[in-house]
Amino acid sequence: MGELELIAAIQRALGTPGGRVVRGTGDDAAVVRSRPFAVTSIDTVADGVHFDLATCSPADVGHKALATALSDLAAMGAEPGEAYVSLALPPAFAEADAIEIAGGMAALAERTGTTVAGGDVVTAGALVIAVSVTGWADSADELAGRDGARAGDVVGVTGQLGAAAAGLVVLGGDMRTGGGDGSPHRLGRQGEAELVARHLRPQPRLDAGRALARAGATAMIDLSDGLATDGRHLARASGVAIEVEAEALPLADGVAEVAHATGRDPRALAIGGGEDYELLFTISSERWEAAAASAGVPLTRLGRVLEGNGLRFAGRDAADLDLVRGYGHL
Amino acid sequence: MGELELIAAIQRALGTPGGRVVRGTGDDAAVVRSRPFAVTSIDTVADGVHFDLATCSPADVGHKALATALSDLAAMGAEPGEAYVSLALPPAFAEADAIEIAGGMAALAERTGTTVAGGDVVTAGALVIAVSVTGWADSADELAGRDGARAGDVVGVTGQLGAAAAGLVVLGGDMRTGGGDGSPHRLGRQGEAELVARHLRPQPRLDAGRALARAGATAMIDLSDGLATDGRHLARASGVAIEVEAEALPLADGVAEVAHATGRDPRALAIGGGEDYELLFTISSERWEAAAASAGVPLTRLGRVLEGNGLRFAGRDAADLDLVRGYGHL
Numbered sequence A, B: 001m002g003e004l005e006l007i008a009a010i011q012r013a014l015g016t017p018g019g020r021v022v023r024g025t026g027d028d029a030a031v032v033r034s035r036p037f038a039v040t041s042i043d044t045v046a047d048g049v050h051f052d053l054a055t056c057s058p059a060d061v062g063h064k065a066l067a068t069a070l071s072d073l074a075a076m077g078a079e080p081g082e083a084y085v086s087l088a089l090p091p092a093f094a095e096a097d098a099i100e101i102a103g104g105m106a107a108l109a110e111r112t113g114t115t116v117a118g119g120d121v122v123t124a125g126a127l128v129i130a131v132s133v134t135g136w137a138d139s140a141d142e143l144a145g146r147d148g149a150r151a152g153d154v155v156g157v158t159g160q161l162g163a164a165a166a167g168l169v170v171l172g173g174d175m176r177t178g179g180g181d182g183s184p185h186r187l188g189r190q191g192e193a194e195l196v197a198r199h200l201r202p203q204p205r206l207d208a209g210r211a212l213a214r215a216g217a218t219a220m221i222d223l224s225d226g227l228a229t230d231g232r233h234l235a236r237a238s239g240v241a242i243e244v245e246a247e248a249l250p251l252a253d254g255v256a257e258v259a260h261a262t263g264r265d266p267r268a269l270a271i272g273g274g275e276d277y278e279l280l281f282t283i284s285s286e287r288w289e290a291a292a293a294s295a296g297v298p299l300t301r302l303g304r305v306l307e308g309n310g311l312r313f314a315g316r317d318a319a320d321l322d323l324v325r326g327y328g329h330l
Helices: A003-014 A058-076 A095-112 A163-171 A188-200 A206-214 A227-238 A255-261 A266-272 A285-294 B003-014 B058-076 B095-112 B163-171 B188-200 B206-214 B227-238 B255-261 B266-272 B285-294
Strands: A021-023 A030-033 A037-046 A079-089 A115-123 A128-137 A154-158 A219-222 A241-245 A279-283 A299-306 A310-314 B021-023 B030-033 B037-046 B079-089 B115-123 B128-137 B154-158 B219-222 B241-245 B279-283 B299-306 B310-314
Touching (some): A003 A095, A037 B115, A037 B128, A058 A206, A079 A206, A128 B037, A154 A241, A163 A188, A206 A219, A227 A241, A227 A279, A227 A310, A255 A266, A285 A299, B058 B206, B163 B188, B163 B266
Antiparallel strands (some): A037 A128, B154 B299
């Protein structure tokens, strides 16, 4: 199969363009009928750094490459539109695997209403996938940045935390059959598989992000690097301090079991482990109920916004958590 | 320097966002006030494949990565808007070189009215740069695709051909001090340097592309792979045949000297050598004069569009040229 045939096969795997697309793949550039505000992010994943083909499938890689980019649109509250994919493949990379990467991407694109409207396939020294996504909004007020948190706001998070980090621990073969205290862990094969799926197949919170931005979220960020790091980004961009109640952290099912079996603090997996791709947001307390009613996912009230700077934890044993930067360091 | 400091240094090198950008780097995604049609392309360059850091500077690489993407907007006739840059760097890559890549990009961005509005910097097994560019148009009629060429149109090209291929020959150290016929070539150090610059620093024909699309070009494509290959792409997309007069080919200065010194056919460098990034277009003959008056660069009438398919050469010794696919094969 030559380069042009591979590109054609990938195009077939990616499906047909959506209604906004006036010209799709096959021209020098795609032409898309726009809405008033374009919201764009580019994200990159590389073999051996963001994934390892020894522990995931090419379809997982395609899913993750698009999911991480779409998660940025979720964090702005934008409606997903188009994706443009750069696929840099090592010379010996199997064409069937390249097509499977495109297939993993296409499945997520279809589920999220995203059109893969363009791409580029090149040879390179390593497998590197960059995905640029554009979402749309009719007004800038519909969107949320990182810089609008104000003292007095409450801090919330979608879904549960720590599952992706726990899944990575499982994938790494770090689970012992006996717990740190000698008792067998009770997670089971099914529970482990669910955590691994949360690591390999993150789901961008697109609907929740749009609902929260429209409900008046003053600031929002997706948890790609973990609450400890991303919370600090939001605090710095807004010029405020964020205080999180350590006991309020919503631990995902199975996180406690993995933490106990491997001698970790489960809260550290939840705040230092990245790649949960949940949304951290701030909002005035009067708007909390409306936000919770429209978000479509469970929201947890984590803490509050204060004058000052940085992120800190409050509550019993909270001082330990201030040291967490990433689960690699635990 | 940590990752965040490197990103900040790259952001400084890239300059401040333009007026359309409501939110730039530093948020989850950029927000841009749009115009009715968004025109987007993603392009990728990889070390050892599209450039070689042994023969070019990091600034050259940055320039080329953005130039190849912008050239796709030129071929559509779109006005350049924003660029989003994915920089995958090997672990040992010098930070100063990464900043120089951004600087080379920034200089071209400024000269073309492009804003680098977002990016991603990651570690990877190889240096790979993907650039997604978005341009804008107020109407789809202002744009040219590949598919509108009709029998009876004339075929034209901007500028001169073969300089980038000749520059690559010079860079490869393939020039002999004596010509194929034993006489010294008369190009000189200055002439060689100009050809090398045409290879390392291609200039996207943005103004000419917009002028030609507005003047009624029925189809247009940028010459990234060379006239032989790209002309076939245009012919196939339009469902027509393209006939090029071999003697009409506008050879760039110095191409004949490089060809003679290295035993090549200069016309083969012009049609098989890629990366000239000139624009090949078709237009009705009545509109040619108006197009030539507005293009801002010299246009050459290359041939004509016929019923049929494929690309062929007409004129003396033309049959030889039908075999050319790329200068690598000459």
